[in-house]
Amino acid sequence: MNTESRKQALRHFYTRVVEPMGFKFTPDAEMADFLLEQEVKLEARHGIPFCPCQPIRHDRARDMQIVCPCIPFHRKHFDAMQRCWCGLFVHQDVTDPDSLPQLSAKELGLE
Numbered sequence: 001m002n003t004e005s006r007k008q009a010l011r012h013f014y015t016r017v018v019e020p021m022g023f024k025f026t027p028d029a030e031m032a033d034f035l036l037e038q039e040v041k042l043e044a045r046h047g048i049p050f051c052p053c054q055p056i057r058h059d060r061a062r063d064m065q066i067v068c069p070c071i072p073f074h075r076k077h078f079d080a081m082q083r084c085w086c087g088l089f090v091h092q093d094v095t096d097p098d099s100l101p102q103l104s105a106k107e108l109g110l111e
Contacts, residue, residue, distance in 0.1 A: 007036040010049060010068075014089075018069050023078075023089040026097045035088045039068055053086040080108045 011025070011032075018024065025032050038052035050056055054066040065073040071084060078084050082091040083100045090097050105111045 003037060003040050006040045006043070007033070010036055010039060014069050018071060018089050019092075021071055021075070022092055023069075023071060023084075024092045024094075026083075026087055026090050027095060028087075028097055031097075032088060035086055051084075051086055074105075076110055077105050077108060080110070 015025070035052055039049040042052060042056075043049040046056065048063075049068050050063070051066040051068050051070055054070075056063055056066070069084070069089060071078055071089065074084070078089075079091075081100060081103055082094055083089065083097060083102070085102070087097055087100075087102075090100065094100065
């Protein structure tokens with residue numbers, strides 16, 4: 001499968017997963033395309049589409065929490081920010097993802 005077709009397959013699958021949780025793809029189409037491409041590369045290298053902005057630590061339990069979409073593992077954090085770490089997904093009512101802060105769980109009082 002080539003990169004473009006794999007990105008489309010991930011987009012189709014992710015949409016079905018994140019919409020029921022109140023999220024959508026970022027309206028920044030260029031950013032979404034870039035992040036999906038990075039995930040395809042990570043999947044080719046590691047066999048799993050990991051979050052492109054989180055380090056892989058080779059600790060299976062921890063690494064499985066950064067497999068995209070990782071929203072279920074970090075729901076309180078992402079709901080508070082209205083986005084996921086890398087910004088691929090935002091809350092459904094977000095129109096300007098650039099205005100959303102990226103805050104640590106500690107800053108949000110979640111740790």
